[in-house]
Structures are given as C-alpha cells and as structure tokens.
Amino acid sequence: MELLEKSKLRIVEKSMTPVEALHEVGNFLHEVGSTYKSYTEEMIDSFYTLGPYFVIAPSIALAHSKPSSSVIQNDLVLVLCKQPVIFGSKNDPVSLLFGLCAKEAHGHMDVLMKVGEMLEDQDLVSELSECETIEQLYNCIHQKTT
Amino acid sequence: MRELQIQAVCGFGVGSSMLLKMKLSSAFKKINVEANVFTSDVASATSTKSDAIFTSSELAETMQARAKCPVIVINSFVNVAEIDEKVKSFVESLEK
Numbered sequence: 001m002e003l004l005e006k007s008k009l010r011i012v013e014k015s016m017t018p019v020e021a022l023h024e025v026g027n028f029l030h031e032v033g034s035t036y037k038s039y040t041e042e043m044i045d046s047f048y049t050l051g052p053y054f055v056i057a058p059s060i061a062l063a064h065s066k067p068s069s070s071v072i073q074n075d076l077v078l079v080l081c082k083q084p085v086i087f088g089s090k091n092d093p094v095s096l097l098f099g100l101c102a103k104e105a106h107g108h109m110d111v112l113m114k115v116g117e118m119l120e121d122q123d124l125v126s127e128l129s130e131c132e133t134i135e136q137l138y139n140c141i142h143q144k145t146t
Numbered sequence: 147m148r149e150l151q152i153q154a155v156c157g158f159g160v161g162s163s164m165l166l167k168m169k170l171s172s173a174f175k176k177i178n179v180e181a182n183v184f185t186s187d188v189a190s191a192t193s194t195k196s197d198a199i200f201t202s203s204e205l206a207e208t209m210q211a212r213a214k215c216p217v218i219v220i221n222s223f224v225n226v227a228e229i230d231e232k233v234k235s236f237v238e239s240l241e242k
C-alpha cells in the first residue's frame with residue numbers, strides 16, 4: 001500500500017465541529033472504497049464514549065475505530081482542515097486529521113510507522129498545515145518519506 | 147533487570163496505540179532496558195498484568211482508579227523527546 005497518494009488527500013476550507021470533521025474523514029474512507037458507511041458511525045461512537053484521545057499530538061488527530069466487518073481494506077487518508085477543529089483535547093486545534101481503517105489489528109503497521117516518523121518533524125507538521133493545494137500537500141509528504 | 151511488560155493503550159488497541167508502541171520500544175532500547183511493549187484497548191488494559199500503562203491523558207483518567215500499575219500520560223505520541231524522558235524516569239523509579 002502506497003503511503004498517502006494524491007487520491008487519499010483532501011483539503012477542507014469550511015469550519016467543522018468534531019462530529020462534522022469525523023463525518024468528513026469517515027466519508028472520505030468510504031468514498032475511496034475502503035470502508036462501509038457504518039465505519040464512520042463507529043468512529044463517532046468512539047468519540048462520544050472515549051473522548052478525543054485520538055488527538056495524538058499538537059494539531060494532529062488519528063481518527064479510527066476497531067477492525068470490524070465495516071472495513072473493506074486497510075487504508076489511511078488525510079484531511080487538512082484549513083479551519084482547525086476543536087475536539088476538546090489538550091492538543092487542539094487540529095489541522096491534520098488522519099483517518100485510519102484496518103481489517104486486522106496489525107494490518108497497517110508499516111504505514112503507521114512511516115507516518116509516525118514523518119510527524120516527529122515539527123517543521124514538517126507546520127509546513128503541511130500551511131499547504132493550499134493537494135499538489136503541495138503531496139509533495140510536502142513525499143519529499144520527506146521517499 | 148527482568149524484562150518489563152509495558153502496555154501502550156488506545157481506545158481499541160489498534161490505531162494510536164500502535165504508533166505509541168513503536169516509539170516506546172525504541173525508547174526502552176535506547177537505554178538498554180529489556181521491555182515487551184504490547185498494545186491494549188482501554189477496556190482490557192487494567193485487567194491485564196503489566197509493569198506500566200502508557201496512554202493519552204483522556205484515557206489515563208478513565209484507567210487511573212482501576213490500574214494496578216503506574217499509568218503514564220503521553221501528551222504527544224510523536225514527540226520522541228517526551229517519550230524517551232518519561233520512559234527513562236519510569237525506569238529510574240523502578241530502580242529506587
């Protein structure tokens with residue numbers, strides 16, 4: 001699985017509530033053919049029950065639910081929120097909203113590892129947040145990971 | 147020191163905890179401490195035997211009361227300096 005190709009990147013200009021943002025990233029996973037719509041609901045349920053724990057670092061969220069029959073294939077997408085989203089976490093506001101789905105618990109190790117390394121670079125995180133086009137976003141991600 | 151059993155915990159043990167597990171493993175390696183780092187979900191973590199639980203602040207609050215081992219909050223799962231430092235002070239607390 002290639003890491004964050006152009007079809008897996010999206011930029012949203014409008015402001016979003018946490019639930020709208022989770023809908024956005026959930027629908028994105030569905031539209032690229034990786035989840036059934038029920039996966040989005042599962043992600044939102046987990047936000048209601050467990051809180052914004054998936055906001056894993058300043059300005060970065062990794063939205064996901066558990067492996068289930070709602071997942072068609074392992075995938076990772078990125079929504080760049082130009083109006084950062086307030087999830088109620090210490091790490092708010094969130095600009096980089098990743099959406100993850102996996103068929104089995106260890107199904108996305110290599111991709112997660114790459115993303116994890118990429119996001120250690122704080123300069124890159126701010127660079128990504130400032131991108132205006134998918135092209136820029138893609139180049140920004142791939143100059144560092146390839 | 148024996149091999150430590152370390153849990154990296156997120157909501158389901160499959161997403162952010164996986165990321166945390168990788169960073170924790172390398173933090174223990176850096177200070178030459180043997181540790182078996184494994185992922186858990188928030189529902190089963192406190193009933194699983196381990197030497198420490200590493201997790202986000204939101205989930206830490208829900209586990210703190212039931213946990214039988216230290217629950218250590220990681221604010222940023224991609225901040226290697228923070229993770230290294232918290233692993234180091236946890237290991238030092240064991241040596242006392």
